[in-house]
Amino acid sequence: MTDYTVSCHILNSNKGLPLSDISCELYLITDKNNIKIAQQKTNKDGRVPKESWEFVEDHKITHTNTYMIRFQIKSSYYDLINEDTLYPYIDIPFIIKNSTVHHYHIPLLLNNFGYTTYRGS
Template sequence: MDQKLSLSTHILDVSLGKPAEGVTIKLFKSVHNTWIESANSATTDSNGRFKDFKNVDNTVTGIYKIRFETKDYFDRLGINDTLYPYIEIIFEIKSSDHYHIPLLLSAFGYSTYRGS
């Protein structure tokens, strides 16, 4: 039986103290040392969240990468002086448990961790 990927993300713009709405995000999985993109790319909602990633293949476990298109987000805010045009977070899913990968973002830095 195929397992459903249980993965979500949340972006908080720490320089503004609020969620980062409308950030394009893409999910990739490493399959035989090649990054395969998930069928869906999406944007964060008004709370800076996205929670409906689709499986890349019929397995849940593996090495994944979420790409956050931060340049477009900052351009919309009129913030043109930034360091990261995009941010890629690479992580490993080892079980069918839920994984939450938050991003704390500013124009010149970011942080991440495994949330709940």
């Protein structure tokens, strides 16, 4: 089995600043339900490095499947700075496939009423 790694980061695109202390949850998506496999808060650079995830019950990312990162932006950020947002959280699903790529980086560029994401490196 191949081990895959995932990292992410969040940037407030209105202010051009990284967002620290944002709760992020990593899920395995199945036909029956979503299984939370890891969690972590972003660091001072707005990142969750691949080695910093706190995995639940010895879960690892060892096979191809659909995964998702849930960014808890309202409770972790907008409520604290007393600003409105359209999104209570943002879910970004992605597919890990068997390939020569073993690391997946998921960036989130965020403002109060919009966001974008892409495949990072």
